[in-house]
Amino acid sequence: MSRKEKNWWIVAGVLIVIYALFPVAWIVSLSFKAPSDLTNGQFLPTDATSENYKGIFTGAGGDLFLPALRNSFGICLIATLISCILAMFAAYAIARLDFPGKKFILGTALAVAIFPVISIVTPLFNLWRNIGLYDTWPGLIIPYLSLTLPISIWTMSAFFREIPWEMEQAAQVDGATTWQAFRKVIVPLAAPGVFTTAIIAFFIAWNDFIYGISLTSTSASRPVPAALGLFSGASQFEDPTGVIAAAAVIVTIPVVVLVLLFQRRIVAGLTNGAVKG
Amino acid sequence: MAEIQMDHIVKQYGDGFPAVNDVSLDIADGEFMILVGPSGCGKSTLLRMIVGLEDITSGDMVIGGKRVNDKAPRERNLSMVFQNYALYPHLTVFENIAFPLRLAKMDDGEVRRRVNEAADVLELHEHLERKPANLSGGQRQRVAMGRAIVRQAEAFLFDEPLSNLDAKLRGQMRTEISRLQRRLGITTVYVTHDQTEAMTLGDRVCVLRKGKIQQVASPRELYDQPVNLFVAGFIGSPPMNFLPARLEGRSLSTPFGPVELDDKRAAAVAGRELLLVGIRPEYFEDASLVDDAKRPLGSVFRARVDVTEWLGDQQYAYIPYEAPEEITNQLRALSRELDAEELRTQAIVSIDSTSRIREGREAEFWLDSRKVHVFDPSTGENLTRDAEAGAALTRMAAEDREEQIAGSAGGRSSGGMGTSSSGGAGTSSGGARAAGAA
Numbered sequence: 001m002s003r004k005e006k007n008w009w010i011v012a013g014v015l016i017v018i019y020a021l022f023p024v025a026w027i028v029s030l031s032f033k034a035p036s037d038l039t040n041g042q043f044l045p046t047d048a049t050s051e052n053y054k055g056i057f058t059g060a061g062g063d064l065f066l067p068a069l070r071n072s073f074g075i076c077l078i079a080t081l082i083s084c085i086l087a088m089f090a091a092y093a094i095a096r097l098d099f100p101g102k103k104f105i106l107g108t109a110l111a112v113a114i115f116p117v118i119s120i121v122t123p124l125f126n127l128w129r130n131i132g133l134y135d136t137w138p139g140l141i142i143p144y145l146s147l148t149l150p151i152s153i154w155t156m157s158a159f160f161r162e163i164p165w166e167m168e169q170a171a172q173v174d175g176a177t178t179w180q181a182f183r184k185v186i187v188p189l190a191a192p193g194v195f196t197t198a199i200i201a202f203f204i205a206w207n208d209f210i211y212g213i214s215l216t217s218t219s220a221s222r223p224v225p226a227a228l229g230l231f232s233g234a235s236q237f238e239d240p241t242g243v244i245a246a247a248a249v250i251v252t253i254p255v256v257v258l259v260l261l262f263q264r265r266i267v268a269g270l271t272n273g274a275v276k277g
Numbered sequence: 278m279a280e281i282q283m284d285h286i287v288k289q290y291g292d293g294f295p296a297v298n299d300v301s302l303d304i305a306d307g308e309f310m311i312l313v314g315p316s317g318c319g320k321s322t323l324l325r326m327i328v329g330l331e332d333i334t335s336g337d338m339v340i341g342g343k344r345v346n347d348k349a350p351r352e353r354n355l356s357m358v359f360q361n362y363a364l365y366p367h368l369t370v371f372e373n374i375a376f377p378l379r380l381a382k383m384d385d386g387e388v389r390r391r392v393n394e395a396a397d398v399l400e401l402h403e404h405l406e407r408k409p410a411n412l413s414g415g416q417r418q419r420v421a422m423g424r425a426i427v428r429q430a431e432a433f434l435f436d437e438p439l440s441n442l443d444a445k446l447r448g449q450m451r452t453e454i455s456r457l458q459r460r461l462g463i464t465t466v467y468v469t470h471d472q473t474e475a476m477t478l479g480d481r482v483c484v485l486r487k488g489k490i491q492q493v494a495s496p497r498e499l500y501d502q503p504v505n506l507f508v509a510g511f512i513g514s515p516p517m518n519f520l521p522a523r524l525e526g527r528s529l530s531t532p533f534g535p536v537e538l539d540d541k542r543a544a545a546v547a548g549r550e551l552l553l554v555g556i557r558p559e560y561f562e563d564a565s566l567v568d569d570a571k572r573p574l575g576s577v578f579r580a581r582v583d584v585t586e587w588l589g590d591q592q593y594a595y596i597p598y599e600a601p602e603e604i605t606n607q608l609r610a611l612s613r614e615l616d617a618e619e620l621r622t623q624a625i626v627s628i629d630s631t632s633r634i635r636e637g638r639e640a641e642f643w644l645d646s647r648k649v650h651v652f653d654p655s656t657g658e659n660l661t662r663d664a665e666a667g668a669a670l671t672r673m674a675a676e677d678r679e680e681q682i683a684g685s686a687g688g689r690s691s692g693g694m695g696t697s698s699s700g701g702a703g704t705s706s707g708g709a710r711a712a713g714a715a
Contacts, residue, residue, distance in 0.1 A: 169330050170363035172350040174377040174424065188367040 024252070030245035038241050052246035061231065065247055067219035068227035073254075075137055075223060076205040079144035084198050086145075087152030088190075092182065094153070095160035096168075106154070113150035121214045128215055135217045143211045148201035155200065159193025160186070195262045203255060224251050279341030279431040279464060280306045281327060286336035288322050288488075296322045298488035300336075304432075307462045307682055309455075311479035313469055315511070315616045319488035320468045321436055327466060328355050328434050341431055351380075356425035357434040361441065362417050364409040364424075371405040374423040381428075395423040398457065415446045419453075426457070432464040439474065451477060462682050470616070472512055476500070480678045481671065484508050486614070494667060495674035501648075502667030506657035509555050509650060510615055515593065518624040519611075519652070521604040522554045529554055529651070532598035533624070534578035536646045542661045546651050552660075553604065555650040558593065558627035564641035566629050575645040583623060585636050592630045594640075597623045607654060 030038070031052050033045040040046065055061040094102055124143060125134070133139035163186060171181035187194070212226035219227075228247050231240040281304040288297040297319040304310045312320040325331040326338065329350035338345050345353050356377070364373050372379075374395055378388045396402050399419040409417055418438060425433055435454070439447045455478050458465050469475055475482050476496040484491040484499065484507070492504040496512075503509035509517045522529035522536070527543045529536045531554055538546070546552060564577050584595040600608070600622045612619035626642060634640040651661045 164361065164363065166359045166361055166363035167365065169350075170357070170359055170424075171365075171376070172330070173328055173355065173357045174428075175351040175354075175380040177349075177351065180380060185365055189365075191367075 027245045027248050030242060031249045033242055033245075035239065035242055038239060052242040053250075055243045056231075056247045056250065061243060064219070064227050064230060065224070068222050068224045069250075071137070071219075071221050072206065072223040072225075072251075075140045075144065075221070076202055078137070079141045079148060079205045080198050080202045082141070083145050083148040083152050083201050084194060087149060087156050087197060088187070088194065090153045091156035091160050092186065094157045096165070106157075109150035109153050112146060113154075117147070117210050121210055124211075125214055134215060135221050137221050139215050140211060140221060140223065143215070144205040144208065147204050147208065151204065152197045152201050155197045156190070156193055159190050159196075162193075163189050199258055199262060202258065206251075206255065280304060280308075281432060281464060281466065282337075282339040283323075283327075284337040284339070286323070286326060286338060287334045288319070288326060288331060289334040295488050297326065300485075300488070300490055302483060302490065302493060304464060304466060306464055308678070309458050309465045309467065309478060309480045311467050311469060311475045311482040312485060313472065313475040313482055313511075314485035314491075315614060316470060317487075318485040320470075320485050322488075323485070324357075324434055324436055324466060324468045327432075328357050329353050354428075354431045355434055356428055356430035356432075357436065358418075358421045358425050358438045360437045362409075362421040362438075364417055364420055366409050369406055369408060370401060370412070370420050370423075373409065373420055374401075374427050376424060377428045391427050392423075395427045398426065399423050414442050415450065418442060418450060422454070422457070426461065430463070432466065433458070435465065435467040435469075437469055437471075438467075440469075440471070454478065459681055472514060476512070480674060482512075484511060495671040497674065498667040498670040501670060502662050502664070503555075503650065503659055504662060505659050506553065506555070506611060506652045507614070509652070509659065510611055513557060515558050515625040515627075516615070516617075517555045517557050517650075518626075519608055520554045520556065520598065520624065521600045521654075522552045522651070524549055524552060532600065533580060533596075533642070533644065534576055536576055536644065536649060538651075539647070541663075542651065545660045549653070549660075551601075551604075551654055553652040553654045555652055555659075556624070556644065557648070558625045560645040560648050561624075561626040561628065562643045562645070563628040563632035563634055564643040566632060567643040571645075572643065574647055575643050577641060577643050579639055579641050581639050582634055582636055585634060587630065590630060592628050592632055592634075594626045594628055594634055595623050596626055596642075597621060604654060 026043070029043055029045060032048040032050070034047060034049045034051060037045050037047065056065045090105070093099070094106065120143075128134040128139050133142070167185050167189065168181045171185045172178070176184065207225065208223070209225040209229075212223040213229060216222040216226060222230075224247070228244050228251075231243050231247070281302075283300055283302045286297055286300045287295060289295050300319075300323060302310075312323060314320050322331055326333050327340075329345070329348060329352075333346050340353060340355070365376065368376065371392055374392045375388050378391060383391075392405075393402075396405060399422060401416070401419055401423060404412060404416060404420075409420065412420065418441075421438070438454070439450050442450060451474055454467075458478075467474070467478060476499075479496060481493055482496055482499055483493045486507050492499060492508045494502075499508060499512045503512060503517075506519070510519070520531045520533065522531045524546060525535070527538055529538065529546075529552065536554060567575075580596045580598075582594045583597050586593040586595075605622055608622065609619060628634060628642075649661075650659055652659055
């Protein structure tokens, strides 16, 4: 790469980073602005205040936000866990075994993934109310599985396909049952894939708004994105933008932490050294 | 330790293609058997059927007196070294070697003892705590072998274990495997397409072609008494030269002049017209360097040399010749089947390295006609094969092997795996004997 080319890459990279991070920076800045400051058209708050953060953790705001945070964490983690375990078995079968209907399963998974959520929300709302799942944790976990499972199966089967089959055969010759070979060799090797999939699945569930707002009515199961929409200002004439921005920042933190935490594990290439090199 | 018996083994794939076709082979206890053949001949499939990774379509696979057709790999108690080693990248070298023992729920002390023993044998001690990714190719290969020997398996199976190593390391590991097998005295089946490995390692070699056994014999018998054109062309490097010949009385007229046949050979080929003569490169010599005493035993001819290759210890000359189209096509088909692409009909001739024969000039060559083989061009059958002489060669190899095993058994502990310095000393002498025999 010539020097000139390199410079262009750097410039382009910086531009992309700014483009991607500017909205985030804006929201952070908004979250520190006082209500009177919101529409002054300046990027930085004239007088930084933590009022907004106090607002979402205490008082009426707290009553709305804190249970929602708890719900979101609980529901998303459970949905991720279930979808990862199910997807692991499904992906293993798809990558390794030959069975009739394999293409059909993959096709169906894809169809489910691209099916518009909004079109099933209304029937689901009625169904859930009739069978008593409305406004409960399982009532959200099940639809979240329908969002996360297809993508989990697809990504994980790609990872499983990468694992040389000899690994498993070697384990079998060494005396392992199919289950032992899966647990002791395949799963550890697929760990980066499992973590990547888990994070993607978690984000999908964490970011959902339509199910969250339609299938819940109280703080018993309302997730954060739905709760954000219900924030109100101190009076009905006051804009809740600052509070919402503060909540948005808080909601972003776990996502960032997750990525930083598992960044190293996501890096593929654990299989290096398994085979000839 | 066990013998492996295969009885009319067939492997048919879903589309009806028989990858292995009616193979019957007995491998004796402690024997080193090589399965060799060009790619696609079914040798790996056969090995994988022994270990249980492929289903057997029909026939019986008997290991140690028990039919194992329906047994899972883990119930067969065999150990295998894969072509790409198949080490577990998430485990250390120690845990890789210990893996079969851990699965067998062996207690910790015993595991440590056995792994250390294996590490002694393979000189892996300083690497035990490293991950496979940080090892060199040869070290990974040794770890894979360690995983195989740590368990008292009925037999070792190797699937082209050296094909990923560079030439120098391959030579070293080859002798290492030979030494290890002699020391442990465990039945071994070794798949390779490399004929050097086949010739140097095996007690017996099984040559496969398109899923069928061509010949099972000691390396010497394969070389001296091949059963057909395929075996003759496959074994030997550079390969045997096949020249078209017409029978005229008791002599064969070849592009390199007439070749006289002795009584036995003449009788064997009598009544035929077009034949193929198989002559190994080393049966030729620069005529000016041949002893007067030897000269009458062969024939002398003049030919133009196309290319010479001087390698220090020996020299090869390439001599082009004309052949009938029918023969040319057949030879071309054969060379394709042997994974080679022969573009022209030429004879490769091995001459003394001091020979002054030069490229592009005519030269006089001597051809030892005592050792030529004559093949039927249509069936490929070797018409002049001396089955008795061949069997004698294989018998000799079998006796050598028994002697070696008896010799190494003295230095071997009854537990199966020899260790410690005394075992090491016994091994090196066993290895030297093996090298001498080969």
